[in-house]
Amino acid sequence: MQSREEIFVTLRSALVELFELDAERVTLDANLYEDLEIDSIDAVDLIDHIKRQTGRKLAAEEFKSVRSVGDVVEAVYRLINDTPQTQD
Structure with missing residues (x-):
């Protein structure tokens, strides 16, 4: 279990x-799309990377x-700890 x-x-x-x-730009509050300029293709690459790292697909x-x-x-x-998503 990871923290x-x-x-x-x-x-x-x-x-x-x-x-x-730059590592300094990557903070918990950084917006993927506005602050880090991640586009939809980059998002797919990130999902794939997460799958390879965790063995589970987001x-x-x-x-x-x-x-x-x-x-x-x-x-x-939530993915790696099998915790159900809560609705706000």
Whole structure:
């Protein structure tokens, strides 16, 4: 079981490696699309990377709702810990 902090560190490394981002730009509050300039094709690459790392596929429908790096961390945390998504 990974903590949210461990997931964040792994995700930040992946974003830096995959999309050549500066690590300082990758914060929990950073918006994937506005702050980090991730486009839909990049998002698919990120979903694929998460699948390779976790052995589980993050549903595209769930990924559509993520906006920030923190949202991705939470989605991956739920994925690897089989915690059901809560509705606000």
